[in-house]
Structure formats: C-alpha cells, structure tokens
Amino acid sequence: MTRTAADIIADLGTGVHIDGRWRDAASGATFEVHNPATGEVVATVADGGPDDAAAAIEAAGRTQASWGAVPARERAEILRRAYELLIERADELALIMTTEMGKPLAEARGEVAYGAEFLRWFSEEACRIRGDARRSPDGNTRLLVTSEPVGPCILVTPWNFPLAMATRKIGPAVAAGCTMVFKPAELTPLTSLYLVDLLREAGLPAGVLNVVCTTSPGGVVEPWIDSGIARKLSFTGSTPVGRMLLEQCARGVLRTSMELGGNAPFVVCSDADLDTAVGAAMAAKMRNMGEACTSANRILVHRSVIGEFGRRLSERMAALTVGDGAVDGTDVGPLVEEKAVDKVADLVDDAVARGAEVLCGGSRGEGPGFFYPPTVLTGVSADAELMSTEIFGPVAALVPFDSDDEAVALANATEFGLVSYVMTENLDRALTMSERLQAGMVGINVGVVSNPAAPFGGIKQSGLGREGGLTGIEEFLETKLVAIPVR
Numbered sequence: 001m002t003r004t005a006a007d008i009i010a011d012l013g014t015g016v017h018i019d020g021r022w023r024d025a026a027s028g029a030t031f032e033v034h035n036p037a038t039g040e041v042v043a044t045v046a047d048g049g050p051d052d053a054a055a056a057i058e059a060a061g062r063t064q065a066s067w068g069a070v071p072a073r074e075r076a077e078i079l080r081r082a083y084e085l086l087i088e089r090a091d092e093l094a095l096i097m098t099t100e101m102g103k104p105l106a107e108a109r110g111e112v113a114y115g116a117e118f119l120r121w122f123s124e125e126a127c128r129i130r131g132d133a134r135r136s137p138d139g140n141t142r143l144l145v146t147s148e149p150v151g152p153c154i155l156v157t158p159w160n161f162p163l164a165m166a167t168r169k170i171g172p173a174v175a176a177g178c179t180m181v182f183k184p185a186e187l188t189p190l191t192s193l194y195l196v197d198l199l200r201e202a203g204l205p206a207g208v209l210n211v212v213c214t215t216s217p218g219g220v221v222e223p224w225i226d227s228g229i230a231r232k233l234s235f236t237g238s239t240p241v242g243r244m245l246l247e248q249c250a251r252g253v254l255r256t257s258m259e260l261g262g263n264a265p266f267v268v269c270s271d272a273d274l275d276t277a278v279g280a281a282m283a284a285k286m287r288n289m290g291e292a293c294t295s296a297n298r299i300l301v302h303r304s305v306i307g308e309f310g311r312r313l314s315e316r317m318a319a320l321t322v323g324d325g326a327v328d329g330t331d332v333g334p335l336v337e338e339k340a341v342d343k344v345a346d347l348v349d350d351a352v353a354r355g356a357e358v359l360c361g362g363s364r365g366e367g368p369g370f371f372y373p374p375t376v377l378t379g380v381s382a383d384a385e386l387m388s389t390e391i392f393g394p395v396a397a398l399v400p401f402d403s404d405d406e407a408v409a410l411a412n413a414t415e416f417g418l419v420s421y422v423m424t425e426n427l428d429r430a431l432t433m434s435e436r437l438q439a440g441m442v443g444i445n446v447g448v449v450s451n452p453a454a455p456f457g458g459i460k461q462s463g464l465g466r467e468g469g470l471t472g473i474e475e476f477l478e479t480k481l482v483a484i485p486v487r
Contacts, residue, residue: 005042005099005326008092012193015046016213019059020206026051031215033190036102036334037324037369043100045189048212053181053220054227056210060152060179061229063207068149068177070205072126079123079174082202086116086167086195093194095326097162101188102333102370103288104325115164117452118171118468125473126175135486144482149177150255151231153476154224156217156245157192158237159185159336160291166192168456168467169234170199170209176476178232181224182211187336189213225249232256232476239416239461257465257475259293259457261390262418265411266296266447267433269404270304272423276445278312281396283447284421286320286374289332290394291340293462294419294441294450297391298380300407303400310378310398314359317374317396324369334370335393341370344393347386348375351397356380361394388414404433412438418458419449440466 013022029047034040046052086093094108103111132145153173157165162184173180184192196211214220224230225248232255235245239261249256266284268277284296301309325333335341345364352358361375378398380387386397401407411420420439424430434442440458443449450456455466465475 003092005095008096008194009043009099009190012043012190013197014043014193016048016052016056017193017196017209017211018052018055019063019210020200025049026055031186033100033187035099036336037326039368043190045193045213047216048214048220049216050219050223052212053223056181056212057152057224057227057229059207059210060181063205064149064152064179067179067205067208070177072129072175072177075174075177076123076126078199078203079119079126079171082199082204083116083119083123085198085202086112086119089198090116093163093191096194097188097191098325098333100190101159101162102325102336104330104333107288108325111161111164114450114452115161115167118164118167121452121468122171122175122473125172125470129176129473129477140486142484142486144484146480146482147477148480150476150478151178152229153178153180154221154230154233155180155182156221156233156235156237157182157184159187160288162188162191163195165236166195168452168472170195172467172473172476173234174204174208176473178476179207180209181230182209183217183220184211184213186213186215186217221245222248225252225254228252230254234467234475235259242463255475257467258463259467260418260461260463261416262293262295262458262462263297263388263390263414263416264294264419264421264439265414265437266299266421267407267411267423268299268301268305268309269407269422269424269426269429270302271425271429272305273425273445274305274309274312277309277423278316280421280423280443280445280447281313282316284443285396285447286317286332286394287448289335291336291392293390294448295391296396296421296447298387298410299396299398300401300410301398302407303402306378306398306400310359310376313396313398314376317376317394318360320374322365322371322373332374332394335372336370338370340392341372344372344391344395347389347391347393348377348395351377351380351384351386354381354384356384356397404429408433408436415461416458417460418462419443421447
C-alpha cells in the first residue's frame, strides 16, 4: 500500500538526534514546517538551542576516537547499505522533499538518485585513502605520509537540495572516519531527518551523526565553532553568511569548505546549435525552479541569434505547467517561501523599469502557494539589479553581446565564480573561453555540470574547497608525516 506524505512524516523522528537517540529540544521549543504549494503546516520539529548544540558536539567529540578507528571497509559498507536503502525508498523520500520544498516529484526523484550516488561514490573512496612512503632526497630519512580523519565536523546545509547537499557532506565525512554535528535548513528539515533514520538503519553507530534543527542558526553553529571540539566546518549557503562563518572559524583555526553564492553566465555564441543551447538553457535555468546556485543567472546571447534564441526559449518556458509539485504533470513547483516570490517579482519589475522586454511570464499569480511563472526577459540592461543579484527563481534574463571578448568581460564582471556555461560548435572557441572564464566549473553545451564523481566548487566569492570527486574526501582528512632516520 502506497503511503501518503502525512503517513511518512508521522513515522519520522522530529526531535534533536544526539548520541543515537531522538529527544525533545532542551527548551521544549518547536517550529512548524510548511508546504509551499499550499501554505499548510505539515510537521512540527524540535527547535534546538545552545544546550542541544553543546550536547551534540560533546557526543561527537566522545565518539571520534572509536569511530576513527573503525576499519575503512566497515565504514564503506555502512555507506553502501545507506545507498541501497535510499534507492529502495526513493519514492517516499521524493514525496517528503516535494511536500516541504515544492519541487515536482520527477525532479525530487532525480535528486534522490543524485544524492544517493554520493553515498555510493564515497563508499568506494573510503578504502582508497592514500598515503606515501619514500626516502628523502639525501637518503638519510624514511618519509611516511599518512591520512587521518580531520576530527569532529560541523555540517550546515541549505534548503534547495535538502538530500543531495546532506549526502555530499555526510558521505565523505563517514568515509574519512569523522564524527559530525549537522544543522539542516529550517525550511526543509524533514528530508534530512529521514536520512538520519536511514543511516541509523544502515548501521551508523550512535554519536557519529548528531543533528540539531533550529530557527536560530547562530545559537547552534557558533557554539559548535567555539567548542574547542570541532575541527572542520563544511557550509553550503549564501556568501554573506559564509564570510561570517569564516571569521568565526578563524578564532579556532578550523578547516573550512565553503560552497557559496553564484551568478552564473550562460554564453550563447554565434555558432551555437540553438536546439542544444535552448535545451541546455532550460536545464541550467529551470532546475529546481531556478533555486540553485548553479542556475543560469545571466544569459549572454550573441546579437545575431538573440531574437531566434529568445523566441525558442520563451516558447519552451511558456509551455511549462506550474502547480503543486505532488500533482502529476506539474513541471514547475512553488518557490520555497513568500519572501522568495517577493524577491523575484522585485527583480523582474526593476529590469522592466530599466527597459527589459517581457517575452513570457513577468507577473506573479494569485491564490495560495508561493508561485511565480516561468519568465523570459530580453534586452536586460547592465544596471538592472538582477545582473548582480542571484535571482533564485524561474527568470531567464537575456543580454546581447557582439564579440567573444565582450562575452567574457560580461561573464567575469561579478564577484562570484561558481560555474559558467558556453554554447558553441567550435572546439577551439569552447576551450579558449573555458580557460578565460573565471569559474570553478564550466559546462560546454550542457546545462548541468554536477556529478558525484567530479569536483564541485567555485572561486572568488563563490567559495573554498571542493565537494565530490577524488578531492571530496581529502577535505575531511589531515596529512601526517612520520620521519624515521635510516640507520
């Protein structure tokens, strides 16, 4: 019998999870989780505070030595079992995600598959942690280089990909032998709480993963940073919050990984295959209703093809069905909260006031839920606010350019550097532009670059470090040298 979202949520642990046990917040406080398609309350979750934070980090500290000594194969098998359970229960998890976050069920299932893959990838990497053994150049010393768990880690995730952002951090931490304290986003805690129960079922020992949901992130995360127990922070979220956390981490010289904001340029060259370019633009713009740091924020189109590209893109965007993500046939779900709709509406109104033309959409609807229609603007001026602000919504802003040099200059005219996209049929142009673009990732004729087997991360104000790929586990390891004289 198929379970409803209410049935699944009713079975969830919704307290704080410390040392293997669910319990109420120390203060007894709770907060509500809403369905953004209807505004209805779907769950009540424990609202953790400083006392809960202290208990969680102390549990992680007590458990670190024993967990770090667990053989890599055992850690790998826990992750593999968790991967298999996620795949087995993909429909349930997708339904929870859609209920609390809004994305259509088909897209939520895609996130489950993507998020699960991080567990499988790092289950394989757990047994491949590398070292080195050699003599020094003068021949007098044997140099043994080993890798050890960095220690208790603070994990902070955003609301837009509540499963994948969690598994992308938990996977390598478990593989490396680190204990964790984890703060999910308050808008979407249920997906993370489901994952906690699943990891327990897969065999993760008590005290390894401790979870505190809260409406006061500073009251939880800052005590973790200042605890003297935590040795690393991995954060995904906005650049302003990331800067603040870096300052706090400096006090204890904590290792940090930061995946921060984006302002991705999507460059359509004069020789681009327009069918490919429009398809890639749809993927880069409309994934997660545009609520993604990798979303194409500024679509830079060569003047010779901007008219045709805009026509084709607006036809595709206007044909999308907007509605409750849990309803079959929905292409575009609600934004996560009313403030998100207000922000998108203000950015569109500002662009139009500065001369942009609306090709489709452009005005918010009425009724319950936090919806904004897929929108295409063309002729967006350089001083429009959305050119320098992450839109985080279903709005495609088209800007003309006349040369590759101009396109690169426009693309790089931002403090961010997460991802860029280039549409061209010329290999030399593709490689040259990818070298010139100031971004940690570049997609050539594709609209999605994320892959668990590849490093994910940015430069400039878009962050520090990489997640996924061969380097993902290294973020959770310390290098140790053992020097032995040759006798």
